[in-house]
Amino acid sequence: MTLRKWVMMILAIAAISIAGCSAGDDSDKNEEPKQEEQDNDQDNDQDKENSQPSQELSSDEDLEKSLKQEKEVQDVMVQLVEGEEKESVNIDIQLKADEDWNDGLKTKYQDIIRDKYPDKTVDLIIAQDGSKLDQFKLD
Helix, strand or coil: CHHHHHHHHHHHHHHHHHHHHCCCCHHHHHHHHHHHHHHHHHHHHHHHHHHCCCEEEEECHHHHHHHHCCCCEEEEEEEEEEECCCEEEEEEEEECCCCCCCHHHHHHHHHHHHHHCCCCEEEEEEEECCEEEEEEEEC
8 A cells, every 4th residue: 555655646746747847838938038139139230230330441552562662671561441430541560570670760661651641540560570569659
């Protein structure tokens, strides 16, 4: 008789556990908010893309060539950033390994760049062997 009671109790507990853990109508309610959250996330991503000002990037090969002709320059990258608010120029100059960075070179490059872009903001980075030596802005 006790064995029969134990078996009945185990079956009752199993039935209650199965009923409690079943995926009835409640599972549909849980999935709907997830879908709404995904839709909201997609809308927010689109809003962010639309709210950012459009910027167009281009290069100035003439200035790159004139800077590369300098004996101490190994490589140059000139990037023009044209946006709705303000236009700017980003220039990265890679010096040769045997060259020393000094104020004379800084003035020389500033003059070359200002001849080409007298009214634009210029961000200039000077590097050598993968290390940044100097970074400054010409306003």
